[in-house]
Amino acid sequence: MTIEKDYSPKLAVGEVTVDRRDIEMLEAIDRCGSLHAAATDLGRSYARLQRRVVELEAAVGTLTERRRGGSGGGGTELTATAFDLRRRFERHETELEGVARVTESVLSGTVGERTGELATVETAVGPVLALVPEGASDVEITVRSDAVVLTDPDETPDGNDTSLRNTFSGTVTALESGEAITRVTVALGEGVTLEALVTNASVDRLGLETGRAITAAFKATAARAIRV
Amino acid sequence: MTIEKDYSPKLAVGEVTVDRRDIEMLEAIDRCGSLHAAATDLGRSYARLQRRVVELEAAVGTLTERRRGGSGGGGTELTATAFDLRRRFERHETELEGVARVTESVLSGTVGERTGELATVETAVGPVLALVPEGASDVEITVRSDAVVLTDPDETPDGNDTSLRNTFSGTVTALESGEAITRVTVALGEGVTLEALVTNASVDRLGLETGRAITAAFKATAARAIRV
DNA sequence: CGACGATGTATCGTCATGGATACCACGACG
DNA sequence: CGTCGTGGTATCCATGACGATACATCGTCG
Numbered sequence: 001m002t003i004e005k006d007y008s009p010k011l012a013v014g015e016v017t018v019d020r021r022d023i024e025m026l027e028a029i030d031r032c033g034s035l036h037a038a039a040t041d042l043g044r045s046y047a048r049l050q051r052r053v054v055e056l057e058a059a060v061g062t063l064t065e066r067r068r069g070g071s072g073g074g075g076t077e078l079t080a081t082a083f084d085l086r087r088r089f090e091r092h093e094t095e096l097e098g099v100a101r102v103t104e105s106v107l108s109g110t111v112g113e114r115t116g117e118l119a120t121v122e123t124a125v126g127p128v129l130a131l132v133p134e135g136a137s138d139v140e141i142t143v144r145s146d147a148v149v150l151t152d153p154d155e156t157p158d159g160n161d162t163s164l165r166n167t168f169s170g171t172v173t174a175l176e177s178g179e180a181i182t183r184v185t186v187a188l189g190e191g192v193t194l195e196a197l198v199t200n201a202s203v204d205r206l207g208l209e210t211g212r213a214i215t216a217a218f219k220a221t222a223a224r225a226i227r228v
Numbered sequence: 229m230t231i232e233k234d235y236s237p238k239l240a241v242g243e244v245t246v247d248r249r250d251i252e253m254l255e256a257i258d259r260c261g262s263l264h265a266a267a268t269d270l271g272r273s274y275a276r277l278q279r280r281v282v283e284l285e286a287a288v289g290t291l292t293e294r295r296r297g298g299s300g301g302g303g304t305e306l307t308a309t310a311f312d313l314r315r316r317f318e319r320h321e322t323e324l325e326g327v328a329r330v331t332e333s334v335l336s337g338t339v340g341e342r343t344g345e346l347a348t349v350e351t352a353v354g355p356v357l358a359l360v361p362e363g364a365s366d367v368e369i370t371v372r373s374d375a376v377v378l379t380d381p382d383e384t385p386d387g388n389d390t391s392l393r394n395t396f397s398g399t400v401t402a403l404e405s406g407e408a409i410t411r412v413t414v415a416l417g418e419g420v421t422l423e424a425l426v427t428n429a430s431v432d433r434l435g436l437e438t439g440r441a442i443t444a445a446f447k448a449t450a451a452r453a454i455r456v
Numbered sequence: 457c458g459a460c461g462a463t464g465t466a467t468c469g470t471c472a473t474g475g476a477t478a479c480c481a482c483g484a485c486g
Numbered sequence: 487c488g489t490c491g492t493g494g495t496a497t498c499c500a501t502g503a504c505g506a507t508a509c510a511t512c513g514t515c516g
Contacts, residue, residue, distance in 0.1 A: 069513025073461025297483025
């Protein structure tokens with residue numbers, strides 16, 4: 001049985017929450033030019049659409065200019081606020097989609113020294129600096145594959161001045177190439193692997209191939225732990 | 229009116245989708261030792277809980293061992309599958325929470341050369357390699373602040389052999405420090421800024437302060453564009 | 457000045473979700 | 487062998503979301 005990560009993006013504005021359906025409604029209004037046309041286009045009822053627009057505007061501000069009478073009987077157009085809301089929602093949705101589509105690596109360990117929300121976690125492959133929930137002791141750290149940076153071990157100075165706080169030496173064990181992107185599996189030893197999503201250009205530049213020694217790094221702020 | 233990013237994590241398993249409420253149900257069963265006790269503890273009805281457990285098990289597999297009769301009248305315990313499902317859900321939830329809590333930077337531009345899902349986007353501060361949806365031309369790129377890596381410009385060789393495909397020179401314009409983490413704002417010029425979430429230790433190591441010249445980098449696979 | 461097509465608004469019926477209740481089956485233990 | 491607290495199942499009802507319908511309002515244009 002395959003389990004797939006799913007999600008539903010929302011924007012919370014005071015009491016109301018804007019969901020995908022609301023955004024689709026705004027898009028239909030923009031596309032059709034009137035609430036009536038948008039309602040029929042979406043297969044929804046005019047009454048609900050109208051009430052929802054009023055609800056949203058009470059929370060977010062003016063989203064539409066609704067005119068009645070006149071040639072064509074009137075119509076409704078979106079305001080800049082509405083377009084802004086839509087862009088904001090789509091950015092949020094895209095980020096969430098990224099989380100759902102990207103693979104993650106899991107590192108198990110126990111929490112050591114802590115400062116604020118950051119803590120050192122002792123794992124099989126050494127200490128990892130990660131965001132750890134309050135009061136946790138045994139944890140699993142998840143690292144998104146699009147947050148893992150690969151570097152040539154020969155070119156990496158030991159005390160490199162970057163904000164990448166977690167670096168590991170490993171060996172490439174698998175490459176899965178797409179049209180522009182390759183998923184690289186790096187074995188860190190002790191049976192622990194880290195996946196990295198890199199461009200095919202990076203694969204060439206770094207000379208990535210099975211067996212190649214490589215350095216994998218990720219930021220502490222991109223590593224999140226859960227209690228286990 | 230402040231807009232907050234929200235979300236609801238789900239796991240899709242065939243026809244059924246597991247949501248936060250299901251996980252809370254499993255946790256209550258584990259905590260209370262029986263469906264009846266879990267139902268009263270959650271303020272829900274026994275009947276619904278029981279039916280939901282059956283529904284979930286039809287999709288996911290055996291989640292509980294339910295015994296009736298005996299001393300105490302029986303009881304229900306979770307299986308390893310249930311604990312595994314819970315951990316999986318919580319990892320997913322934590323990743324999504326990361327998206328919602330972290331700030332993002334936005335870069336506007338137009339799409340240039342494309343290979344597969346990757347494309348070069350011309351922005352005010354130069355070309356950016358990002359994941360771009362099919363057929364888009366004018367886009368906004370979002371970059372999560374926990375995906376931005378800061379490096380010392382003096383120590384960064386021009387053709388560094390990393391999988392960080394987007395690097396920019398900039399100046400630190402703001403620092404907002406928490407207990408362990410600092411949000412750094414980097415001005416790239418042309419009014420474009422990039423935010424980076426780094427540990428306080430990195431702030432010290434890199435000598436970050438307002439006015440400091442710095443190099444900001446992020447992976448192409450961590451930059452996602454939306455049509456605009 | 458009436459027609460038209462849009463915006464507003466109220467009301468009703470339908471459907472899904474979920475609690476409330478009742479009743480049966482089960483099995484160790486006193 | 488009855489009691490007790492569990493699991494298992496069916497039925498009823500409240501609630502909310504939403505479509506369907508009906509009707510009033512508005513303002514330009516023929």
